[in-house]
Amino acid sequence: MSKVGQLFSEGSSEHCSGDMTKRSWVEKMRIVLQAVTYDEGEQDKALRLWELSKKYPDASVDQLKKLIEESPVMPRRNVDDSLGTRVFSRDELKASTMSGSEFKRLNSIFQEMGVWIEDKKEQAIVLTPENVQLAKGLLDEIATAENLRIIKMAEKLGHSRFSRTPLEQKKPSESTSSTIKTSGGL
Amino acid sequence: MDIPKLDHTFRTMLQDLRFGTWVWAIHTATVVLWLINYYFEYSFLRGDGLAPTRPGLLNVIALSILNVGVLYYLWTRIKSSSIDYAARIKMVAVSSKLGDIYSTTRPLLLALEELFDKTLFAFASVCISSLVGALGYTVLLFGTLMEISNLTDILARYGGMASTIDAFWIKRLIFYGVNSILLWIFVTWSGLGSQRFYRMHEYRAQDYETEILLPRIREFAEELETEENVQALS
Numbered sequence: 001m002s003k004v005g006q007l008f009s010e011g012s013s014e015h016c017s018g019d020m021t022k023r024s025w026v027e028k029m030r031i032v033l034q035a036v037t038y039d040e041g042e043q044d045k046a047l048r049l050w051e052l053s054k055k056y057p058d059a060s061v062d063q064l065k066k067l068i069e070e071s072p073v074m075p076r077r078n079v080d081d082s083l084g085t086r087v088f089s090r091d092e093l094k095a096s097t098m099s100g101s102e103f104k105r106l107n108s109i110f111q112e113m114g115v116w117i118e119d120k121k122e123q124a125i126v127l128t129p130e131n132v133q134l135a136k137g138l139l140d141e142i143a144t145a146e147n148l149r150i151i152k153m154a155e156k157l158g159h160s161r162f163s164r165t166p167l168e169q170k171k172p173s174e175s176t177s178s179t180i181k182t183s184g185g186l
Numbered sequence: 187m188d189i190p191k192l193d194h195t196f197r198t199m200l201q202d203l204r205f206g207t208w209v210w211a212i213h214t215a216t217v218v219l220w221l222i223n224y225y226f227e228y229s230f231l232r233g234d235g236l237a238p239t240r241p242g243l244l245n246v247i248a249l250s251i252l253n254v255g256v257l258y259y260l261w262t263r264i265k266s267s268s269i270d271y272a273a274r275i276k277m278v279a280v281s282s283k284l285g286d287i288y289s290t291t292r293p294l295l296l297a298l299e300e301l302f303d304k305t306l307f308a309f310a311s312v313c314i315s316s317l318v319g320a321l322g323y324t325v326l327l328f329g330t331l332m333e334i335s336n337l338t339d340i341l342a343r344y345g346g347m348a349s350t351i352d353a354f355w356i357k358r359l360i361f362y363g364v365n366s367i368l369l370w371i372f373v374t375w376s377g378l379g380s381q382r383f384y385r386m387h388e389y390r391a392q393d394y395e396t397e398i399l400l401p402r403i404r405e406f407a408e409e410l411e412t413e414e415n416v417q418a419l420s
């Protein structure tokens with residue numbers, strides 16, 4: 001496809017219907033990995049914090065912390081960790097954003113790589129604590145790659161103060177002078 | 187996990203936009219002055235059968251409204267993305283764990299890709315519409331220069347109104363001249379903006395995954411794509 005053609009298309013060879021099919025496989029992997037590593041309490045706090053920070057843009061960090069404590073809980077989904085494993089139905093992970101054949105491919109690869117196990121009798125996806133750790137590790141790697149891509153995009157715009165290409169200078173897992181060190185990827 | 191520093195990126199985008207907005211604000215102010223001037227000229231000269239024509243009046247107004255709308259759209263998009271980014275930073279300050287979770291829910295990369303796509307489209311629209319305006323003003327400027335060079339005959343016919351006719355054409359010379367320059371500056375500014383965002387878009391169209399992703403993730407993605415291609419062929 002020509003460069004001009006790419007401007008007006010999604011640049012994807014996929015032709016199935018649904019929002020998910022417009023995304024790259026890395027994005028699809030990220031969304032599914034995020035679903036299986038879901039932490040209900042923290043996720044709820046994150047969403048409440050987001051809503052509050054929009055509502056009170058000038059609030060200080062301490063004020064926001066206080067507002068979160070006072071705001072009502074809005075649980076999205078329950079995850080039962082009491083048995084040490086997480087169980088999801090295939091439909092729950094597939095949701096409405098992935099076609100059946102796409103999920104079949106993803107399921108096959110993830111099982112092969114040890115991201116999860118499929119309980120065919122119960123028609124469920126099961127993650128042991130080790131599986132969850134592996135999934136979280138993969139999610140971190142994807143987030144790191146996305147951050148590097150953001151830096152490259154800023155460089156392409158010429159709106160960057162970065163004096164070097166991160167990929168030329170460092171491995172993705174290392175810190176960089178063009179980033180703010182935290183434990184959370186944006 | 188690291189967070190990319192984007193303060194400078196957002197600040198520079200807003201500064202760029204401020205420049206374009208100023209250029210367009212001056213242009214709009216001159217158009218308003220010209221419309222007021224036109225009203226008085228029309229009232230004054232109509233009695234002598236010399237009512238001035240209105241070269242592209244509706245086009246000028248439509249162009250102004252269109253570009254003001256696009257500039258306002260650009261400003262709100264960039265500003266809200268900048269606030270979004272600042273909120274993410276604050277979120278991480280409140281709790282790095284929360285920031286981490288929120289980022290997986292609403293990745294910054296996707297938010298920026300959407301912003302850059304819309305910015306590219308807005309800059310390209312502004313550039314094309316302003317190019318039409320810039321060409322129009324340039325044609326009017328040269329037309330005015332030609333009229334001024336032929337003024338001798340007209341002044342001989344309307345001797346008593348020499349100063350009025352002189353002022354009539356000099357005002358047009360200034361108006362068309364100033365706006366030709368302003369519009370070409372605007373076209374250049376929006377063209378450079380489009381080019382910059384298109385360059386970034388080209389980068390996005392490349393297979394960045396093989397460049398950036400760690401081998402483990404890349405193997406997953408490649409395997410999934412291979413299976414997909416095999417299924418598509420079969």
